Structures are given as structure tokens and as C-alpha cells.
Amino acid sequence: MDKALDFTIKNKIPGTLARTGTITTPHGVIQTPAYIGAATAATMKTLTNAEIDELGAQSILSNTYHLMLRPGANLIAAAGGIHQFMNYHKPLYTDSGGFQVFSLGMAYKKGLDATSHTTKGSSENAVMSPDQLSKVEKDGVWFKSHLNGDRIFMSPEISMELQHKIGADIHMSFDQLTSPLSGREQIKEAMDTTHAWAKRGLIRHEELNQQHVAAGENLQALFGVVQGAREEDFRLESAGFLGELTLETGAQFDGFGIGGTFQPEELPDVLTWVNGTLPENKPRHLLGMGAQPADLFLGAEFGCDTFDCVAPTRQARNGALYTYGGRINIKNLKFAEDFQPIDQNCDCYTCQHHTRAYLRHLFKANETTGLVLASIHNERFVVRTVEEIRQKINAGPEQFWQYKKEFLTDYYGAERAADFLATSPEEWR
Ligand SMILES: [Zn+2]
Known part of the structure; x- marks a missing residue:
């Protein structure tokens, strides 16, 4: 060019x-x-x-x-x-x-x-x-x-x-x-x-x-x-x-x-x-x-x-993983026998193949594969969120406002999300 x-x-x-x-x-x-x-x-x-x-x-x-x-x-x-x-x-x-x-x-x-x-x-x-x-x-x-x-x-x-x-x-x-x-x-x-x-x-x-x-x-x-x-x-x-x-x-x-x-x-x-x-x-x-x-x-x-x-990979290496219901720390004891993926709705390689319990094990055992799988998940989560934002803007304003409201409310809870929804049109706050 x-x-x-x-x-x-x-x-x-x-x-x-x-x-x-x-x-x-x-x-x-x-x-x-x-x-x-x-x-x-x-x-x-x-x-x-x-x-x-x-x-x-x-x-x-x-x-x-x-x-x-x-x-x-x-x-x-x-x-x-x-x-x-x-x-x-x-x-x-x-x-x-x-x-x-x-x-x-x-x-x-x-x-x-x-x-x-x-x-x-x-x-x-x-x-x-x-x-x-x-x-x-x-x-x-x-x-x-x-x-x-x-x-x-x-x-x-x-x-x-x-x-x-x-x-x-x-x-x-x-x-x-x-x-x-x-x-x-x-x-x-x-x-x-x-x-x-x-x-x-x-x-x-x-x-x-x-x-x-x-x-x-x-x-x-x-x-x-x-x-x-x-x-x-x-x-x-x-x-x-x-x-x-x-x-x-x-x-x-x-x-x-x-x-x-x-x-x-x-x-x-x-x-x-x-x-x-x-x-x-x-x-x-x-x-x-x-x-x-x-x-x-x-x-x-x-x-x-x-x-x-740099946050998605940095946080991944610390075991802090994004989910549509908010961020979790995979090293937490409560995930020891949790045989679900990190997020049911995530389409990344990690969520398609591995469980929270396996990820937690890798982190506890300091296995480097855990860092790779966690990084794949967090990066995909962010890349996909922006992909969705792009698709929603292309689909029209109402699609974007609705997605913004649903995503942020699920992720942060209604009270915290309200801070970020303040700039949306009134019917989408
Ligand atoms: Zn994933």
C-alpha cells in the first residue's frame, strides 16, 4: 500500500x-x-x-x-x-x-x-x-x-x-x-x-x-x-x-x-x-x-x-480470572472440586477443555501450563467483549445500550454498574 x-x-x-x-x-x-x-x-x-x-x-x-x-x-x-x-x-x-x-x-x-x-x-x-x-x-x-x-x-x-x-x-x-x-x-x-x-x-x-x-x-x-x-x-x-x-x-x-x-x-x-x-x-x-x-x-x-x-495477562498470571459474573481468584479453596469451566459462556480454548479444579491445581502446584491457560482465557474474554461491542454498535444504538447494561450489571452488580450506566440513555440505565 x-x-x-x-x-x-x-x-x-x-x-x-x-x-x-x-x-x-x-x-x-x-x-x-x-x-x-x-x-x-x-x-x-x-x-x-x-x-x-x-x-x-x-x-x-x-x-x-x-x-x-x-x-x-x-x-x-x-x-x-x-x-x-x-x-x-x-x-x-x-x-x-x-x-x-x-x-x-x-x-x-x-x-x-x-x-x-x-x-x-x-x-x-x-x-x-x-x-x-x-x-x-x-x-x-x-x-x-x-x-x-x-x-x-x-x-x-x-x-x-x-x-x-x-x-x-x-x-x-x-x-x-x-x-x-x-x-x-x-x-x-x-x-x-x-x-x-x-x-x-x-x-x-x-x-x-x-x-x-x-x-x-x-x-x-x-x-x-x-x-x-x-x-x-x-x-x-x-x-x-x-x-x-x-x-x-x-x-x-x-x-x-x-x-x-x-x-x-x-x-x-x-x-x-x-x-x-x-x-x-x-x-x-x-x-x-x-x-x-x-x-x-x-x-x-x-x-x-x-x-x-497489560492487565488481562498480568492478572491471569496471578490467578485473577474474568467471568461474566465478575472476577474470581482461581487459587481460592472453593474451586478445589469445582469441575465447571472458568465460565460456562466463554468460548476460549481453556473453557472448552479444562475445569476450574484443574486450573486451581496447576496454580497451586506452580505449573507453568496454568499461566498459559489462564492467559488464554483472560485475553479471549477481553478480545471477545470488544468484538461484541463492535457488533452491537453495528447492529444499532439499542443493541449497544442493552448489551452495555446487561454486561456491566452481571459483572459488577446493579449498584456499581449504575456508575457506568449514567452516560447511557435513560431507558437503558
Ligand atoms: Zn475461557
């Missing part, structure tokens, strides 16, 4: 931001809304590609930060890019590395909040105190590898170079995160830095895509990442700036990522500000959403096309 990405809207729910559509990349099509599986270190933890395909995942997302440290972007490029390296030939996303640089490098838990950010003229002057794991400057950020403590510099240009070497289909621009402790002034400063970095990243991205054209390689797509925490004016400003950003060459972002961490109750407001402002004809990815099925419904209802999350 002669473009990096194509996006088509199929159906919408009038009066909302919800839509279905297709994202087309050189490695195939994603039907949206879609859940993008987390493949942090170029693997969806514990699962083979065959298992990823079987559970219905259309696309996965890997992490630039983890891959740059190990095995290194040059090694992946030498393998022919990440699709070849993994032998995974469907659409692939990478994030910019920003989240990990700031969350792993910054180590908020050590009492270092955003007030520790300092700006100095030259990177050569960068001095990090022993407990300071990252340091923001105008040009980029110094951070320490969580693997070996190496001091590493990351900038918007370097992030683009790494992502192009890794060679996924869709990249994210390098952004500056804020801590949950940040005040408005710090949020504003980080957002302004994010915007300056977004433009620099887009310029470098264009240059790298020209090299791909010259080499007869696939074009790669870049999403700008909207920041601004929970502040309405900043979110509107960030979505407006990135949505309109156009280089002298005419280059623009191919789509947008939405950064930040939210409780599900916060999604309607933040997504209304952001997705109500971003151009309608480009895809929007909710980055690293929470672990709640409510996020999937609210994300889609408020105009996100794709979502990623």
Missing part, C-alpha cells in the same frame, strides 16, 4: 462519539473498536503466536523502552524488523518508550515527583543524584536502565529512530508524563514539552519514511499522544494542537494516542474533551487503559477505536 495507514468509519451511534470502522496497515486490517494485546517484550506473555491468533487478537502492541534495552533495536532491525523477528505478521503497534522512561526511570515511589524535573541547557551537564532515575531536559530525558543502571538519553528523534528500526506499523510520539502528584503548572509544562517533542518527532518520522520509500519498504504510521491529565483546558488544547499540527511538507499525524491514567468514572469527561476535539477521520488509541471491563465500554462509547492493557 502507498500509505502508512487508512482509516474508514463504518457506523456511528448518533449523539455519542461511538463508532466502528477499519484501520488498514501494510500488515492487514483491524476491525474497530479493537482490543490490542500487550506484547511488551515482543511476546504476549506465556502465549505462542498460534494461541494469540486463536483467541482472536487482531493486533498487538510492543514497548520500545523494553526492546531498546533488550535485545536492542539494531538486533531487531538485523532480523528484518519486529514482524520477522517474532514471526508475527499482523498489524503491530509500538509505544514511544515515554511511559516506561518516566514510570520506571522516574520511580515516583522513591518520593521523586514531577517537581524534581529540572531543565538545563546542555545534556553534557546532566548530573543525576543517586536516587534520581530520570531527568528531563529541553532536548529529551536522561534515565537509568532498570536492567543494569546504564545512563541513557532518549529524545523524540531517538524514539522515532528506535521505532522505525523495530519497524512496527503504528508508532507513538515521545511524550512527557506527569505524576499523579503534579500540579497545574507542572502539567502545563509537561504538555508544552510534549507538543514541542511531537513536532520534532513528526519531522524525524517523515525523514525516516522517505528512507523507507527509497528502499522500497513499507511506510510506517505515527500517532501524536495527547496529554493534559484531568484538566479540561489542557486536554482541549493538547487535542487541538496535535489534531491540527501540519508540517511545511503537509505531513500530519496518522492518528492519536490518549495518554494518562484514569479511573473508569473519569473516562467520559476526559474522552469527551479529547475525542470531541480531535479530527473525526483519524483513529484514536487509548494507551494503557485500566483493568476494568467498564473501560472497554466507556472507551468505545466515548470515541476510542483501539485500546491496550
Whole structure:
């Protein structure tokens, strides 16, 4: 294909931001809304590609930060890019590395909040105190590898170079995160830095895509990442700036990522500000959403096309399994002689072949097969829920509202579900 990405809207729910559509990349099509599986270190933890395909995942997302440290972007490029390296030939996303640089490098838990950010003229002057794991400057950020403590510099240009070497289909621009402790002034400063970095990243991205054209390689797509925490004016400003950003060459972002961490109750407001402002004809990815099925419904209802999350596999490895009646912990004694599947209504491999009692046994005995079977189930549960959301939006508004009400009431109970149904039309609350 002669473009990096194509996006088509199929159906919408009038009066909302919800839509279905297709994202087309050189490695195939994603039907949206879609859940993008987390493949942090170029693997969806514990699962083979065959298992990823079987559970219905259309696309996965890997992490630039983890891959740059190990095995290194040059090694992946030498393998022919990440699709070849993994032998995974469907659409692939990478994030910019920003989240990990700031969350792993910054180590908020050590009492270092955003007030520790300092700006100095030259990177050569960068001095990090022993407990300071990252340091923001105008040009980029110094951070320490969580693997070996190496001091590493990351900038918007370097992030683009790494992502192009890794060679996924869709990249994210390098952004500056804020801590949950940040005040408005710090949020504003980080957002302004994010915007300056977004433009620099887009310029470098264009240059790298020209090299791909010259080499007869696939074009790669870049999403700008909207920041601004929970502040309405900043979110509107960030979505407006990135949505309109156009280089002298005419280059623009191919789509947008939405950064930040939210409780599900916060999604309607933040997504209304952001997705109500971003151009309608480009895809929007909710980055690293929470672990709640409510996020999937609210994300889609408020105009996100794709979502990623590490929670389904992470929780699976802890024995926390999703069911249509809520989450269970399979290690619990009450499942010792429970010979039903994890969920009667689940169509995953695990539920078609194994019982809760068997899963519990595997977890209690520390057998790795338990992690695989649990991960298959949780990933399928989330992938299928988003598949159903897509089908219901296509079938019409009433189908979507009814499914949302039934699913969330079964999962959370009526009282908790009411919080998430508040945005539905009155007759479907
Ligand atoms: Zn299952």
C-alpha cells in the first residue's frame, strides 16, 4: 500500500462519539473498536503466536523502552524488523518508550515527583543524584536502565529512530508524563514539552519514511499522544494542537494516542474533551487503559477505536480470572472440586477443555501450563467483549445500550454498574 495507514468509519451511534470502522496497515486490517494485546517484550506473555491468533487478537502492541534495552533495536532491525523477528505478521503497534522512561526511570515511589524535573541547557551537564532515575531536559530525558543502571538519553528523534528500526506499523510520539502528584503548572509544562517533542518527532518520522520509500519498504504510521491529565483546558488544547499540527511538507499525524491514567468514572469527561476535539477521520488509541471491563465500554462509547492493557495477562498470571459474573481468584479453596469451566459462556480454548479444579491445581502446584491457560482465557474474554461491542454498535444504538447494561450489571452488580450506566440513555440505565 502507498500509505502508512487508512482509516474508514463504518457506523456511528448518533449523539455519542461511538463508532466502528477499519484501520488498514501494510500488515492487514483491524476491525474497530479493537482490543490490542500487550506484547511488551515482543511476546504476549506465556502465549505462542498460534494461541494469540486463536483467541482472536487482531493486533498487538510492543514497548520500545523494553526492546531498546533488550535485545536492542539494531538486533531487531538485523532480523528484518519486529514482524520477522517474532514471526508475527499482523498489524503491530509500538509505544514511544515515554511511559516506561518516566514510570520506571522516574520511580515516583522513591518520593521523586514531577517537581524534581529540572531543565538545563546542555545534556553534557546532566548530573543525576543517586536516587534520581530520570531527568528531563529541553532536548529529551536522561534515565537509568532498570536492567543494569546504564545512563541513557532518549529524545523524540531517538524514539522515532528506535521505532522505525523495530519497524512496527503504528508508532507513538515521545511524550512527557506527569505524576499523579503534579500540579497545574507542572502539567502545563509537561504538555508544552510534549507538543514541542511531537513536532520534532513528526519531522524525524517523515525523514525516516522517505528512507523507507527509497528502499522500497513499507511506510510506517505515527500517532501524536495527547496529554493534559484531568484538566479540561489542557486536554482541549493538547487535542487541538496535535489534531491540527501540519508540517511545511503537509505531513500530519496518522492518528492519536490518549495518554494518562484514569479511573473508569473519569473516562467520559476526559474522552469527551479529547475525542470531541480531535479530527473525526483519524483513529484514536487509548494507551494503557485500566483493568476494568467498564473501560472497554466507556472507551468505545466515548470515541476510542483501539485500546491496550497489560492487565488481562498480568492478572491471569496471578490467578485473577474474568467471568461474566465478575472476577474470581482461581487459587481460592472453593474451586478445589469445582469441575465447571472458568465460565460456562466463554468460548476460549481453556473453557472448552479444562475445569476450574484443574486450573486451581496447576496454580497451586506452580505449573507453568496454568499461566498459559489462564492467559488464554483472560485475553479471549477481553478480545471477545470488544468484538461484541463492535457488533452491537453495528447492529444499532439499542443493541449497544442493552448489551452495555446487561454486561456491566452481571459483572459488577446493579449498584456499581449504575456508575457506568449514567452516560447511557435513560431507558437503558
Ligand atoms: Zn475461557
